[in-house]
Amino acid sequence: MNGKAGEDGRNGFSGVDEPAGRNKSAARAFSKLKKATVRSLPIPKKVDLPTYVKDIVGDIKPWDERDILFARTDLFYYFGSDSPEYKAYYEAHPEYLEYDTRVNNLPGLGKTGGVDTPMFDAQFDVIAKIASESFVDGEIAPHKTEITSERIVRKVKALARLFGADLVGIGPLRREWVYSHVGRSFGNSEGFQKWGEPIDLIHNTSAIVIGIQMDYNLIQSAPDFPELLATAKGYATGAWISIQLAQYIRMLGFSARAHHLYNYRVLAVPVAVDCGLGELSRAGFLITREFGPALRLVVVTTDMPMVHDPPVDIGVQSFCESCKICAENCPVGAIPVGEKVEFNGMRKWKLDEQKCFRYWHAAGTDCGLCMVSCPWTKPMNWFHKCMSLLATVKGPHQSLMVKADKLFYGKFKGVPRPDFIDPFES
Ligand code: SF4
Ligand code: SF4
Numbered sequence: 001m002n003g004k005a006g007e008d009g010r011n012g013f014s015g016v017d018e019p020a021g022r023n024k025s026a027a028r029a030f031s032k033l034k035k036a037t038v039r040s041l042p043i044p045k046k047v048d049l050p051t052y053v054k055d056i057v058g059d060i061k062p063w064d065e066r067d068i069l070f071a072r073t074d075l076f077y078y079f080g081s082d083s084p085e086y087k088a089y090y091e092a093h094p095e096y097l098e099y100d101t102r103v104n105n106l107p108g109l110g111k112t113g114g115v116d117t118p119m120f121d122a123q124f125d126v127i128a129k130i131a132s133e134s135f136v137d138g139e140i141a142p143h144k145t146e147i148t149s150e151r152i153v154r155k156v157k158a159l160a161r162l163f164g165a166d167l168v169g170i171g172p173l174r175r176e177w178v179y180s181h182v183g184r185s186f187g188n189s190e191g192f193q194k195w196g197e198p199i200d201l202i203h204n205t206s207a208i209v210i211g212i213q214m215d216y217n218l219i220q221s222a223p224d225f226p227e228l229l230a231t232a233k234g235y236a237t238g239a240w241i242s243i244q245l246a247q248y249i250r251m252l253g254f255s256a257r258a259h260h261l262y263n264y265r266v267l268a269v270p271v272a273v274d275c276g277l278g279e280l281s282r283a284g285f286l287i288t289r290e291f292g293p294a295l296r297l298v299v300v301t302t303d304m305p306m307v308h309d310p311p312v313d314i315g316v317q318s319f320c321e322s323c324k325i326c327a328e329n330c331p332v333g334a335i336p337v338g339e340k341v342e343f344n345g346m347r348k349w350k351l352d353e354q355k356c357f358r359y360w361h362a363a364g365t366d367c368g369l370c371m372v373s374c375p376w377t378k379p380m381n382w383f384h385k386c387m388s389l390l391a392t393v394k395g396p397h398q399s400l401m402v403k404a405d406k407l408f409y410g411k412f413k414g415v416p417r418p419d420f421i422d423p424f425e426s
Contacts, residue, residue: 044289044392050273050311052280058345060176063267065183066196069357072096075195076104078187085195103358112364113225114424120225123232124261127239131262132191135243144253149305152252156306159248160210163241166295167211167288169275171308173204173301177267177274184262192263199265203255204301206308208245209268209275211288211295212238214371216379219294220415222368223331225424231366234296235261242298254304261298268297276309279316283326283335283370284351287316289388292376315392316376320349322399326370329412332359335370373412375405 065071066089079085090097110120147155153170160168178201185192193199218230242258249256259266269286273279277297278288285293289312327335334355340347360366371377376391378384391401417423 044312044314046310047313051313051317052273055340055347056345057342057347060345062176062178062180064181065179066181068183069353071183072100073104074184099354103361106361107364109228109360109365112424114422116421120228120232123236127236127261130239130243133193134191136258136263138247138250140250140255141253149307152304153307156208160241160245163244164237165210165241166213167277167290169209169277169309170306171207171275173207174274177270179265201265201301203303204257206302206306207271207275208300209272209277210238210241210298211277213291214294214296219368219372221417222372222414223363223365224414224417225365226417226421227368228365238296238298242300246300249302249304254302256300256302259299266299266301268299271299272297273311276311279314281316282320282349285371287376289314289392292374293371294377315394318394319391319398323375323402325373325375329369329373331369369412375402
């Protein structure tokens, strides 16, 4: 199904989808025709600045991780409502108290897994075990290896792919995308930075972003439990890749810190845009040409000198303007259908995270309906490769493509659970 993308993002275009049951010469001719068609299509534009830059209208203040929904849930779950941290936080942020109290008393993710809930829990438990500082960071070898920045980029990208990455990009680490304070610490568990501690990544000047494709078949069951398994698998794979890659870089004598679920110190989505993986979208997620939004991201930040990839313009801004499929498929209206609005120094399509997060608790999964219904999330066969390349060109054909997608696929309907997962009985 989905071939892995090469370093230029075009890998996976050869030798696929051979027509079965035809004679060899007809098959060869058909294959040549398909390759020629793909070659004749435009390739995504590399640009000097990320496409979000034109939407910057003021100062972007770094996010405090304590304010994100997951950190607020952790505050209730790990510290407890009697703790000084909890009391101090809601004294400073009374606007969140009512919503958080309601949501925190709902059952959490995984509840609809039934007897198969451990398939999800096992992955998240292991991710938590490898999220402490001793895994994501560590000692740096005393001598710096002498190597050119071009050569090390080749090695780093190849190694990340060997470890299981589907996409790798390298770019600058902008200070705006570094959290200001620690918000997730498992209740100040041993081995984790303390809740509220200021974050200092000042020496890390570059970021390596790794994308892990989500299992295409499992996400077709969204918003049901199999989709959550695909999420967990993406994060678990990403966690191992990031900690091994960071360890490798430290062994070369440079600082390197892994950022994966439970221990991000950066906002992975805009960092991924800076690293040339894709663009911001209406639904708030990263859209890549290869897998659309159906991927998970982990990051390694480092002071190792590296050549950066240019950001890309793959046509997402104009595509999202005419397409509102994600918003139409969202069961709670969390995705805006209107224009971008100003928020923290940027014009953006502003997702209502609170509505979304509450629905996650109701569904018992991270939903994924917007992701799976997005026209960019398609299996990478020959037809969709052509379509994804055409979609990268700004023009009136983009709205025709949206119409065709709606006509052909209609409103997203989830498929039943695969047979290795039991039905849920409440
Ligand atoms: S994950 Fe579900 S609830 Fe959240 S924005 Fe997407 S469709 Fe809406
Ligand atoms: S569904 Fe359409 S509007 Fe939503 S993110 Fe995807 S392309 Fe953009």
